[in-house]
Amino acid sequence: MRMEHQELRKRKKELKELAENAGRTEFKTFKRRLDExxxxxxxxxxxxxxxxxxxxxxxxxxxxxxxxxxxxxxxECDKIGYCCFTPQDCFAPQN
Numbered sequence: 001m002r003m004e005h006q007e008l009r010k011r012k013k014e015l016k017e018l019a020e021n022a023g024r025t026e027f028k029t030f031k032r033r034l035d036e037x038x039x040x041x042x043x044x045x046x047x048x049x050x051x052x053x054x055x056x057x058x059x060x061x062x063x064x065x066x067x068x069x070x071x072x073x074x075x076e077c078d079k080i081g082y083c084c085f086t087p088q089d090c091f092a093p094q095n
Contacts, residue, residue: 001056004048011041 015037022030064070 001048001051004044008041008044008048011037011044015041 015034018025018030018033018037025033
C-alpha cells in the first residue's frame with residue numbers, strides 16, 4: 001500500500017509538470033502522455049481505495065480495539081493531512 005502511495009505521488013507530480021508545460025509540448029505528445037499518466041492515476045487510485053475500504057479498514061477495525069490507539073492514529077493523520085489537502089473545519093475539536 002505504501003508503494004502505491006509513493007507511485008501515486010510521483011505520477012501526480014508528473015501530471016502537474018505535464019500540465020504546466022502543455023504549451024511547450026507538441027500536442028500529440030502531450031495528449032499521449034496525459035492519457036498514460038492520468039490513466040495510471042485513475043486505475044491505481046480506484047484499486048487502492050477498493051483495497052483500503054474492503055481489506056485494510058475492516059481488518060484494522062477488527063484488530064485494533066484500544067480507543068487510545070485510534071485517538072493517536074487520528075492525531076498523526078491530522079498532522080500528515082488527507083489526500084492533497086486538509087479541510088481544517090472538519091477537524092476542529094468537538095466540545
